[in-house]
Amino acid sequence: MSFLAQSVRQVLRHTTQHVSLNGAMRALSISPALLQQNKPAPSTIDVSAIAKEHSKAIQSVCEKINQQVAKSEQGRLFAVVHLCGKQFKITPGDIILVEGYWPPTIGDEISLDKVLLAGARDFTLIGRPILEPGLVTVKATIIEKTLTHTKTHFKKKRRKQYMRINFQRSPNTMIRINSIELTRPVEHNAADAPPSLRLF
DSSP states (O other), rough: OOOHHHHHHHHHHHHHOOOOOOHHHHHHOOOHHHHHHOOOOOOOOOHHHHHHHHHHHHHHHHHHHHHHHHHHOOOOEEEEEEEEEEEEEEEETTTEEESSOOOOOOTTTTEEOOOOEOOSSSSSESSSSSSOOOTTTEEEEEEEEEEEEOOOEEEEETTEEEEEEEEEEEOOEEEEEEEEOOOOOOOOOGTTTTTOOOOO
């Protein structure tokens, strides 16, 4: 075995002597010393200063939002809510249609808690996945519970004397959005807090 290893070493030595690309490659490459001379000295990055600037910027944005809400200058609020497995973009006065069976009856006033996003002309509050409970309240009223138009399901197999007609009407609920309000000031610490654990 050692004889085989020695013969392989000799073959490798002969091939490297005949083909000398190492010197040519060295001549073409830039030496590390030149690279280090052209590089500027590495500057130390102060992470704490960047974090302080970032928190100051967040705090100033939160203060502007709170001032607009206090003076009622934010304009018309909008929200995206999660309701019966679907997402709806709503504003006050909108009417939305929820398909399928839903327990509330006509005239019930409800509060939509799963608010994914809320905003106005100059700002938008985005939840992770939903906004904090109690930050935005969305009030709505059930105005109508009806059935959809009649859907016809027609089946036929030719030359088999088979024909079926089925009719289907599924329940619908119409909801009017009464109001969307920011109930408390936006806190800048809430942006750094972990998202609240709530099940859908």
